[in-house]
Amino acid sequence: MFLAIHAWQTRDLPLDEPAPETVLALLDGSGLRPAVSTGQAGIIYFFAPWCFYCRNSIGNLDDLVTDGDVSWGTAVALDYADTAEVEEFVARTGISLPVLMGDGQTASDWSIRAFPTYYVIDAQGRISSRSVGYSTGFGMLIRNWLAE
Numbered sequence: 001m002f003l004a005i006h007a008w009q010t011r012d013l014p015l016d017e018p019a020p021e022t023v024l025a026l027l028d029g030s031g032l033r034p035a036v037s038t039g040q041a042g043i044i045y046f047f048a049p050w051c052f053y054c055r056n057s058i059g060n061l062d063d064l065v066t067d068g069d070v071s072w073g074t075a076v077a078l079d080y081a082d083t084a085e086v087e088e089f090v091a092r093t094g095i096s097l098p099v100l101m102g103d104g105q106t107a108s109d110w111s112i113r114a115f116p117t118y119y120v121i122d123a124q125g126r127i128s129s130r131s132v133g134y135s136t137g138f139g140m141l142i143r144n145w146l147a148e
Contacts, residue, residue, distance in 0.1 A: 015130060019044070019121050020109040024076065024100035027086055035074050035100055038125040041147040042072035043118055043140060044110075046102070048079040049089035051115040053134045058116065060137035062095040070144050076102040078112060122147040 022035040035044055045061050047054035058075060065073040075097045077086040083101070090099055106112075110119070120129040120143045128147035131139070 015127055017127055019119065019125050019127050022076075022102075022106060022109060024102055024106065027077065027083065027090065027099040027101055033074075033098060033100060035076060036121050036125060037072040037074075038121075039123055040071035041120065041122050041128070041144055042070055042074070043120050043144060044074045044076060045097075045116060045118040046076045046078055046107075046110065046112050047089075048115040049077060049085045050079070054116045055089070055093055057134045057136075058093055058095055058097075060135065061118070061140055062093075062097050064137055064141055064144070065097060069141055073097050075099045076106060078102045078107050079115070120144050120147045 019036045023032050024035055025031070026033055043061055045058060047058055061070070061073045061075075064070040075095065077089070077099060080086050086099065086101065110117070114132050116134075117132050118130070118135070118140070119127050122128040129143040131143070
């Protein structure tokens with residue numbers, strides 16, 4: 001049942017193709033940054049600050065990156081009213097991941113239709129896995145290991 005639901009949720013998301021080249025502004029206003037790092041597998045996580053599941057799962061990715069279990073992780077804010085709403089989300093969750101400010105074009109480029117959505121990117125910059133909804137740290141870790 002779980003696999004059928006996962007297949008349905010991710011049916012329109014890209015897989016086994018190059019990740020979109022995305023450069024976005026950092027939440028702290030310090031400049032622009034590519035959303036994807038290459039050379040090592042990592043995870044790009046798309047969230048909305050109002051999303052219950054995002055608040056409860058983004059810390060799993062943050063812990064994996066902080067502990068060195070995942071080489072890199074990037075959080076991309078979408079569907080927000082203003083920067084203050086995203087800043088409040090970051091403060092409430094306590095994450096240390098870099099947070100980029102996405103927009104409608106970002107959502108379109110990455111086929112984001114629900115939150116959270118995350119992609120595992122392999123060392124060559126290709127999408128090796130994707131998921132929609134809450135994911136445990138273990139689930140993220142396994143997907144990342146498979147991409148290495």
